[in-house]
Amino acid sequence: MNVPANLKYTSDHEWILVEGDIATIGITDYAQGELGDVVFVELPSVGESFGQGDVAATIEAVKTVADVFLPLSGSIEAVNEALDDNSEVINQDAYGEGWILKMKISDAAELDALMSAEDYQASIS
Amino acid sequence: MHQYIPNTEEEQLKMLNEVGIASFEDLVKAIPGDLRFKGDLPLKPVKSEFEHKRDVLEILNGDASTATHISFLGAGSYDHFIPHVVDVLISRSEFYTAYTPYQAEVSQGTLQAMYEYQSMICELTGMDLANSSMYDGASAMAEACLLAVRHTRRQKILISRSVNPVYVDVATTYVHNQGVSFEFIDLAEGVTDLSSLKDQLDDSVAGVVIQNPNFYGGLEDLQAIKDRIEDDKIQLIAVVNPIGLSVLEAPGKLGADIVVGEGQSLGNHMSFGGPYLGFMAVKEPLIRKVPGRIAGESVDVNGKRAFVMVLRTREQDIRRERATSNICTNQGLNALAACVYMATLGKNGLRRVAELCANKAHYLAEGLRAIPGFSIKTNDFFHEFVVQLPVPAADFVKHAAAAGFFAGVALKQFNPEMPNAILIAVTEKRTKVEMDAFLDFCREYFA
Numbered sequence: 001m002n003v004p005a006n007l008k009y010t011s012d013h014e015w016i017l018v019e020g021d022i023a024t025i026g027i028t029d030y031a032q033g034e035l036g037d038v039v040f041v042e043l044p045s046v047g048e049s050f051g052q053g054d055v056a057a058t059i060e061a062v063k064t065v066a067d068v069f070l071p072l073s074g075s076i077e078a079v080n081e082a083l084d085d086n087s088e089v090i091n092q093d094a095y096g097e098g099w100i101l102k103m104k105i106s107d108a109a110e111l112d113a114l115m116s117a118e119d120y121q122a123s124i125s
Numbered sequence: 126m127h128q129y130i131p132n133t134e135e136e137q138l139k140m141l142n143e144v145g146i147a148s149f150e151d152l153v154k155a156i157p158g159d160l161r162f163k164g165d166l167p168l169k170p171v172k173s174e175f176e177h178k179r180d181v182l183e184i185l186n187g188d189a190s191t192a193t194h195i196s197f198l199g200a201g202s203y204d205h206f207i208p209h210v211v212d213v214l215i216s217r218s219e220f221y222t223a224y225t226p227y228q229a230e231v232s233q234g235t236l237q238a239m240y241e242y243q244s245m246i247c248e249l250t251g252m253d254l255a256n257s258s259m260y261d262g263a264s265a266m267a268e269a270c271l272l273a274v275r276h277t278r279r280q281k282i283l284i285s286r287s288v289n290p291v292y293v294d295v296a297t298t299y300v301h302n303q304g305v306s307f308e309f310i311d312l313a314e315g316v317t318d319l320s321s322l323k324d325q326l327d328d329s330v331a332g333v334v335i336q337n338p339n340f341y342g343g344l345e346d347l348q349a350i351k352d353r354i355e356d357d358k359i360q361l362i363a364v365v366n367p368i369g370l371s372v373l374e375a376p377g378k379l380g381a382d383i384v385v386g387e388g389q390s391l392g393n394h395m396s397f398g399g400p401y402l403g404f405m406a407v408k409e410p411l412i413r414k415v416p417g418r419i420a421g422e423s424v425d426v427n428g429k430r431a432f433v434m435v436l437r438t439r440e441q442d443i444r445r446e447r448a449t450s451n452i453c454t455n456q457g458l459n460a461l462a463a464c465v466y467m468a469t470l471g472k473n474g475l476r477r478v479a480e481l482c483a484n485k486a487h488y489l490a491e492g493l494r495a496i497p498g499f500s501i502k503t504n505d506f507f508h509e510f511v512v513q514l515p516v517p518a519a520d521f522v523k524h525a526a527a528a529g530f531f532a533g534v535a536l537k538q539f540n541p542e543m544p545n546a547i548l549i550a551v552t553e554k555r556t557k558v559e560m561d562a563f564l565d566f567c568r569e570y571f572a
Contacts, residue, residue, distance in 0.1 A: 039438075040413060040438070042413065058447075060413075060438040061438075063437075063438075063443065064438070064443060065438050065443055065444045065447075067447075
């Protein structure tokens with residue numbers, strides 16, 4: 001299972017790339033495999049604020065729907081608009097072109113609760 | 126054995142034993158005594174089928190209906206002519222007996238009919254997508270409000286006071302406990318007051334609900350209303366009469382984001398109030414958030430054109446509590462009637478129906494206006510208008526009924542400030558002879 005070491009993870013199968021006070025968030029390779037073909041992603045608006053644990057995006061696969069829970073509180077800096085036309089990129093490149101949103105981190109202490117690659121790997125194996 | 130309950134005392138005892146209690150009284154002892162009915166139900170003795178049939182017919186023969194009276198009733202339910210082919214086709218057992226017939230492998234006919242219905246609604250309304258129908262006009266309006274709230278993540282809905290008050294009642298119940306608040310826009314000259322609207326718009330408003338033609342028959346200026354709404358997040362919800370759409374500009378071309386309405390006028394009998402169908406159509410950005418079922422066109426394994434339910438991930442069995450609606454079905458038979466009706470009349474036929482309604486309504490309005498003491502309170506209208514009488518409307522309506530006319534809907538029940546007003550609707554079914562007879566009745570009544 002592909003679990004890059006440079007990323008942080010959650011038990012809801014999201015990955016987080018932290019660069020300064022910006023976090024890029026997507027779903028893991030394991031999660032995309034469980035969902036199957038992604039057909040639509042409902043994205044939040046840039047500038048919207050969310051609390052930790054809020055649902056900021058929704059991923060629709062052919063026969064199921066999954067919520068993207070924000071592991072951190074903060075405001076939306078950018079969303080991956082390419083997903084509007086090409087949502088299956090989440091299946092093809094979950095950690096790269098398949099990113100979902102970028103947010104400005106408002107409470108860096110929340111980062112401590114995230115899982116390491118090793119812990120996440122252990123949780124799914 | 127009780128004459129209306131088909132189990133014996135022995136069987137009842139067996140059931141009571143099964144659940145471990147001694148008597149029927151024990152079973153219902155949780156119901157407080159003061160709520161219990163005491164004594165014997167005043168039921169009549171058992172009758173034969175023949176006797177029942179005779180009694181029911183006798184009751185029905187005492188009813189007044191559009192078959193016995195000349196009707197000018199409207200207010201949301203209209204007496205249009207329904208070609209016989211509509212009832213013949215919807216009565217076919219393939220359509221008539223199937224419940225939730227959505228399985229593509231066995232339901233191509235039904236799914237295609239829904240798809241055609243949706244396409245026709247889109248064409249009438251000038252919108253991008255229609256669902257396969259909802260319960261009725263009122264619940265469709267309530268669903269439109271919830272859709273606007275969901276889409277904008279805002280809570281407030283502005284509703285014009287010219288919207289059908291029954292729809293407002295239904296919507297109020299429907300959105301109860303869902304964090305939605307309604308605020309009303311006052312009227313000026315019988316239509317939505319644009320300056321009031323302007324003052325009430327702010328960044329908490331999710332949608333603005335306008336009925337056109339409005340409840341009082343008046344034509345609203347949807348384009349002007351759209352122009353007042355500068356914040357393009359705010360959803361303009363138009364509640365429309367589908368018959369009127371053949372002669373009025375499509376709301377989709379005037380900036381409406383969501384169009385809903387009552388589909389009864391399209392080939393469905395008045396039937397004392399239901400079952401009816403609500404239609405709902407939206408613009409493209411709302412497609413993933415629409416409630417209700419949607420039939421779509423696809424291809425089967427052999428590459429042939431086929432129909433199937435689409436956008437299923439919006440629905441309750443998949444999205445659970447975050448589904449776009451609790452509605453997982455549609456008014457299939459009623460929507461089919463609407464579909465057959467529209468297909469039968471065609472574009473020109475629908476336009477002709479609308480033109481006849483409008484022409485006849487204006488003929489009757491002019492006749493009423495000429496009667497001393499009468500005035501017409503609706504300025505510009507399609508086929509429905511308010512008449513101010515010199516006496517309380519309720520009395521007049523009662524006397525008119527005795528003379529063979531459903532004169533209209535007395536408006537006091539909806540608006541206490543209108544004790545002398547009636548709402549009159551005229552459809553293509555009313556003849557000049559009938560309208561002249563009604564005018565004669567009015568003149569004599571007030572002579």
